[in-house]
Amino acid sequence: MPTATTAESSDQLLARILASLDDDKAEDVVTIDLRGRSAMADHMVIASGRNARQVASIAEKLVDRLKHxxxxQARIEGKDTGDWVLIDADDVIVHVFRPEVREFYQLEKMWMPADAVASLRSGTALNAAQPLAQ
Structure with missing residues (x-):
C-alpha cells in the first residue's frame, strides 16, 4: 500500500506524463486510478496517436522527458512497431496505441467500471482518475 508521500509522488509523475502527452497531441487520453486495485502501479494512462509514427514519437519523447x-529511467516496449507502446514508469503505466489497435484490445473495458466505459463511448465526460468503487 503506497504511503502519502508515495501517492503524492505518483500523482506528480502522473501530472508530468499527462502534460507530455498533451504537448505531443496524444488523443483520447484516459487515466485510471489503480490504487487499491493493483500492486503493479498507482495509475494507468491510455492514449492514442493518429498513426504508428506518432505513437512511437509520443512514447519516445515521454521517456526522454522523464529521464531528463x-x-x-522508464522502460519502453513496442516502439519499433508503433502499434501499441507500453511505458513503465514504475508508479504509472502508460499505453499509447494506434486507434484501431486500442479498439481491438479495449484496455479501458478491463480496468474501468462498466458505467465509466459506457460514458466514454457515448462521449460524456467522466473523471476516470477518481478511485473506483469496489
Whole structure:
C-alpha cells in the first residue's frame, strides 16, 4: 500500500506524463486510478496517436522527458512497431496505441467500471482518475 508521500509522488509523475502527452497531441487520453486495485502501479494512462509514427514519437519523447526532467529511467516496449507502446514508469503505466489497435484490445473495458466505459463511448465526460468503487 503506497504511503502519502508515495501517492503524492505518483500523482506528480502522473501530472508530468499527462502534460507530455498533451504537448505531443496524444488523443483520447484516459487515466485510471489503480490504487487499491493493483500492486503493479498507482495509475494507468491510455492514449492514442493518429498513426504508428506518432505513437512511437509520443512514447519516445515521454521517456526522454522523464529521464531528463525527473531523473526517471522508464522502460519502453513496442516502439519499433508503433502499434501499441507500453511505458513503465514504475508508479504509472502508460499505453499509447494506434486507434484501431486500442479498439481491438479495449484496455479501458478491463480496468474501468462498466458505467465509466459506457460514458466514454457515448462521449460524456467522466473523471476516470477518481478511485473506483469496489
Amino acid at each position: 526532467e525527473a531523473g526517471r
